Amino acid sequence: MATVITEKQKDKTLTSIKKVRFDAPTIINTLMDLHVQKMTCIMRVLKKSDLYINIIFSMGEIRDIQRHPLEAKHCLGRLFHAAGKIEQNDVVESFKRSRENNSKQGNELVNMGKISQSELNIVLMNQMELKFAEIFSWETGILEVFKISRLPGSYANIPLDFPRFIFRMIFKHFPEENAQQFCRKYYEYYVNKAEDSPFQFSQFSQDRNLRNFWEKVLARENQIKRIFITSNRNQQQTAKLLMGFYLMRMIKLFEEPQVDASQERAALLAEKLMYIDKEDYFNLLQVHWSCNADQLRKAWQHYEEEMAKQKAKAGELERSYLQQYDDYLRKAYEYLLSDENRQNYRKMIYDESFVEFNSEIWRQKAESFLFTKDDPAEALENIKIALEIWQSNSEYWALYALSLMNIHRGKNYQMVMEAKRVMNKALSMAQPTEVVYLCEGLMYKLEGKQNQAITSLEKALKIDSDNKFIKVTLHEVKTGEKHPELQDAIKEFVNRKSISDKKFDEMVAQKITDKKK
Numbered sequence: 001m002a003t004v005i006t007e008k009q010k011d012k013t014l015t016s017i018k019k020v021r022f023d024a025p026t027i028i029n030t031l032m033d034l035h036v037q038k039m040t041c042i043m044r045v046l047k048k049s050d051l052y053i054n055i056i057f058s059m060g061e062i063r064d065i066q067r068h069p070l071e072a073k074h075c076l077g078r079l080f081h082a083a084g085k086i087e088q089n090d091v092v093e094s095f096k097r098s099r100e101n102n103s104k105q106g107n108e109l110v111n112m113g114k115i116s117q118s119e120l121n122i123v124l125m126n127q128m129e130l131k132f133a134e135i136f137s138w139e140t141g142i143l144e145v146f147k148i149s150r151l152p153g154s155y156a157n158i159p160l161d162f163p164r165f166i167f168r169m170i171f172k173h174f175p176e177e178n179a180q181q182f183c184r185k186y187y188e189y190y191v192n193k194a195e196d197s198p199f200q201f202s203q204f205s206q207d208r209n210l211r212n213f214w215e216k217v218l219a220r221e222n223q224i225k226r227i228f229i230t231s232n233r234n235q236q237q238t239a240k241l242l243m244g245f246y247l248m249r250m251i252k253l254f255e256e257p258q259v260d261a262s263q264e265r266a267a268l269l270a271e272k273l274m275y276i277d278k279e280d281y282f283n284l285l286q287v288h289w290s291c292n293a294d295q296l297r298k299a300w301q302h303y304e305e306e307m308a309k310q311k312a313k314a315g316e317l318e319r320s321y322l323q324q325y326d327d328y329l330r331k332a333y334e335y336l337l338s339d340e341n342r343q344n345y346r347k348m349i350y351d352e353s354f355v356e357f358n359s360e361i362w363r364q365k366a367e368s369f370l371f372t373k374d375d376p377a378e379a380l381e382n383i384k385i386a387l388e389i390w391q392s393n394s395e396y397w398a399l400y401a402l403s404l405m406n407i408h409r410g411k412n413y414q415m416v417m418e419a420k421r422v423m424n425k426a427l428s429m430a431q432p433t434e435v436v437y438l439c440e441g442l443m444y445k446l447e448g449k450q451n452q453a454i455t456s457l458e459k460a461l462k463i464d465s466d467n468k469f470i471k472v473t474l475h476e477v478k479t480g481e482k483h484p485e486l487q488d489a490i491k492e493f494v495n496r497k498s499i500s501d502k503k504f505d506e507m508v509a510q511k512i513t514d515k516k517k
Contacts, residue, residue, distance in 0.1 A: 015146060015147045015148075016147075017041070018144065018145040022140060022143035023139070024175050025178065026143060027045065027136075028166065028170065028247040030043060030143060031043070031166060032166075032247070035061070036198050039060055039145075040058050040148060041145055041147050042145070043146075043436040044143070044144045044145075045138070045143055046141050046142040047138045050068075050069070051068070052067075053067050053068070053131055054066045054068070056152065058151055062158075062165070063157050064128075065128045065131045066323065076105050076106045076109070076123060076124075076127075077095055077109070078091065079127075080115060080119075085115055086115065090109065090112065090114050094112060097112075103333075104126065106123070116475060121158060124158050125158065127167075128160070128165075129168075133169065161203070164204055170243065170244040171241065178243070179239040179242070180236075180239050182239070183224055183228075183239045183243075184243040186224055187223075187225050188225065188255075188256075188258050189223065189224055190222065190223055190253065190254045190258065191218065191222055191242070191252075192254065192258055193250050198249060198372065199250060201250070209233070210241070213231065217230050217231050218251065219495070221258060224374065238420055260315075262313070262317070262318045265314070265318050266318040269321035269322065269325060270321055272326075273324055279385070282334040285299055285300070286299060286303070287299045289349075289350070290358070290385050290388055292385075293337055296336055296337060300333050310322055314322065317384060343391070355452065359386045359390035359396070360386075362383065363383065363395070363399065366380075366386065366496070367399065367400055367493075367494050370402065370406070371490045374489055375409045376402075379399070380400065380407065380450040383403060394429035394430065395433055397426035397429070398423060398427050398438075399419070399435075401423035401439060401443065402419075402423075405446055420443075426440075427440065432459075433463065434467060437456045437457065437459040437463070438469070438470055438473070441455075441457035441460060441474075444456060445473070450477060450478075453477045454474065454478060457470055467493070468485070468492050469489040469492065469493035470490040471489070473489075
């Protein structure tokens with residue numbers, strides 16, 4: 001049984017050196033002070049006169065956490081009995097011995113050979129964590145520190161790793177709202193690692209994700225609002241980590257930046273330049289890999305404006321790095337301006353099947369806008385992207401032509417002629433597919449050329465006799481009447497399996513066959 005120092009004994013044995021109302025941060029700050037000052041003392045956290053927790057320190061290290069009154073769920077004998085480690089009579093006997101010897105029940109169980117010291121230490125650590133976590137749930141009360149000349153007659157004397165234990169308590173049990181309030185209050189503040197911290201990071205945890213947060217996210221001065229963007233943890237975890245490192249004096253907060261901003265940017269640029277040749281041109285220029293020349297020019301114009309601003313406020317060293325960076329990006333930009341170079345570069349950095357698969361996605365979007373949403377302008381933009389990354393598909397050119405015809409028929413003669421020129425290109429590419437003839441038939445239909453439309457649609461139906469959309473369209477051209485199943489036919493057509501889908505299915509089937517062999 002633990003010896004609990006009563007209020008009656010207090011005046012004779014304890015000297016109060018601190019007494020305050022507490023909240024969660026006050027508890028951690030007081031623990032840190034006692035640890036740093038290597039105090040031998042008792043920190044009492046009192047919720048009410050008959051409910052308090054004593055945290056016993058020896059030379060700044062926590063040796064025990066005692067709850068008054070002791071709850072049944074904290075009784076070691078019962079815990080080990082519930083776990084099937086000891087019998088009921090062992091509980092009674094160890095309790096009896098602890099009373100007779102003024103010792104701990106756990107130690108008596110070890111002496112009796114019923115449990116090992118390591119098993120005892122694990123359970124005691126879990127007990128301490130439960131008791132400590134309970135303090136956070138109290139929200140507020142009285143915190144008092146008593147200086148003592150010697151430790152109480154009976155205490156656990158657990159070999160507790162102070163920084164690791166306290167940091168774990170903050171991360172697991174610290175009130176989440178307190179952490180969120182802390183980050184909101186200091187949202188614009190700058191964070192720096194504390195040079196005079198009492199701890200090294202290695203004393204906290206070996207967790208890889210936590211180390212990544214410490215070494216990369218907090219690698220250099222940054223505002224809290226930026227840390228939330230770059231963090232490898234979710235918002236709640238990031239707030240808890242920042243609060244934990246701050247309370248344990250691993251980081252400091254400042255209203256103004258403490259590092260020369262230009263030097264900091266120069267360091268980042270130097271690091272970027274070391275690996276710049278490993279980045280692909282599209283990423284460097286901050287454009288999607290499917291971009292065309294016009295989109296590239298627009299992105300470059302924005303880049304030049306931003307670069308001019310950066311150079312204007314840069315120091316000498318930063319400016320020299322910016323010039324190197326600018327020269328490299330200019331080379332990338334000028335190379336990608338060429339349509340042929342963009343095509344070749346994509347083939348060089350991406351797998352051909354990946355490019356073709358993505359082009360089909362844009363084609364499917366274009367068909368959806370053209371046939372189901374009656375938005376040929378948006379269809380044109382999507383099919384342009386498909387053609388940008390995969391120009392050898394005749395169906396893309398046919399869809400491009402049909403979109404142009406839908407937009408400009410009766411408005412712009414030159415663009416209508418351009419649509420016809422593009423359709424002729426689609427028809428001249430290898431063997432035309434049913435989709436090419438379908439688009440040609442729809443163009444003739446828009447122009448009111450019934451016979452030519454029928455001829456094209458019949459060619460399409462000859463290639464794919466089951467295509468419902470072609471059948472319905474041919475019926476409408478011949479009769480001049482709206483077909484009741486048109487919308488279903490369009491939906492079925494738009495949702496059909498693409499060429500790349502079929503290729504993918506064939507590849508999977510082949511792999512399964514090869515595996516069976």
